[in-house]
Amino acid sequence: MASSKHPRNTDPASHQTDGDRAFDSAALGLAHSGPLEGPIEPAYPVPSYGVRPIHRPGPVIPATTIEFPEPAVDPEDPAMGHSSTVRQDIARARRLVVKIGSSSLTDEDGLVNPDRIDIIADALEARMDRGTDLIVVSSGAVACGMGPLELSQRPTDLATKQAAASVGQVLLAQEWARSFARYGRTIGQVLLTASDAGRRDRARNAQRTIDRLRQLGAVPIVNENDTVATSEMRFGDNDRLAALVSHLAFADALVLLSDVDGLYDRNPAEPDANFIPEVRGAKDLRGVVAGDGGRLGTGGMAAKVSAARLASRAGVPVLLTSTENVGAALDAANVGTAFWPQEDRLSAWKFWVLYAASSEGRLHLDAGAVEAVTRKHRSLLPVGITAIEGKFTQGKIVDIVDPEGKLVGRGEVNYDSEMLEGMIGKSTADLPDIAKRPAVHTDYLSTYSNRHRL
Incomplete structure (x- = not known):
């Protein structure tokens, strides 16, 4: 039986019926008496949202060589040219955790700096080319979100910090993905909270995820999940997170990269500051004055020393140096300050109980x-x-x-x-x-x- 309704007139070129056109026109607030012809002008002007420092990921330009970047400091610098057995262990480590600070990834305005990330990724890829399994602990989410949100200084209230992190985590992951894509390598983002590390089942899940990413040839990029972490349940800084990840992933060594080329007994800007190349125990730290974090970061030298000693308690040797020395750090490990692992290392369970468990x-x-x-x-x-x-x-x-x-x-x-x-x-x-x-x-x-x- 034929339908009593009139058939709809369909324009095969646009796959749109007359009724659809009428609906679209009505939705736009336009009156017409016949078929629409020509471009439709919007009923309301498109608003202008002003000019914000929006991050735009750059193009992926395939790399042609794999090599360690040359150090950007004077070879006569006191942080250069050191050797020891523990440095040899770090240079030969088969499983390595590398932590990168916020200031190493962003410019003075808090925007992601693609050139800096590329230099770091070049060094990481050169180390992986030797057969090393790498896990990256990347700070910078909050710092990266500051520029696009037009925040002039690091937020102190929890809600703004979480908002900045939610913006920054996306931008940071985009740049890491773009940079490693130059080598045809994939990254995976792993966001952790202190409560994740504090629960044995969650810690095991994180461990399995990191291990599987490595088995699949991807680079795990670990960061604290600042978007949900509360002030009461935080690692405090990504240096401590890196130390715990080193334990969690059974790493052979940890490299902490920041904006300082190593540990000094006081502010390195002071003319009489002395460089400390090796830390074997507490006696090597007597009289050392370490400062707090800068404008974009939360760690500071005090946090890095604490994290290095924490990792050494788990039996993990640590190298502390600047990101400018990333090539030398990941190549021969002959730069910066080396922290020796403790011989009477705690078992994995006892370490977890003391430093991570809730x-x-x-x-x-x-x-x-x-x-x-x-x-x-x-x-x-x-x-x-x-x-x-x-x-x-x-x-x-x-x-x-x-x-x-x-x-x-x-x-x-x-x-x-x-x-x-x-x-x-x-x-x-x-x-x-x-x-x-x-x-x-x-x-x-x-x-x-x-x-x-x-």
């Missing part, structure tokens, strides 16, 4: 218990506990503090907080059979008792 509660100890767990490396018994803070379940990580409230360690608790409350101060002989286990067994207890050597 704590669910707090156990206060008397002086005798502190002595037992820190000096004698014994299990923590309920008799030595004086108070409990927080609500937690069996198997969670808790802080262990001394009578003054100072944190001395962390461990995996064997009881939930409600049951442990009833065991405080009691000797094992006075407890029922169900409660004769230690509150925290020594195998699952990690202390800062040798922190002074970090």
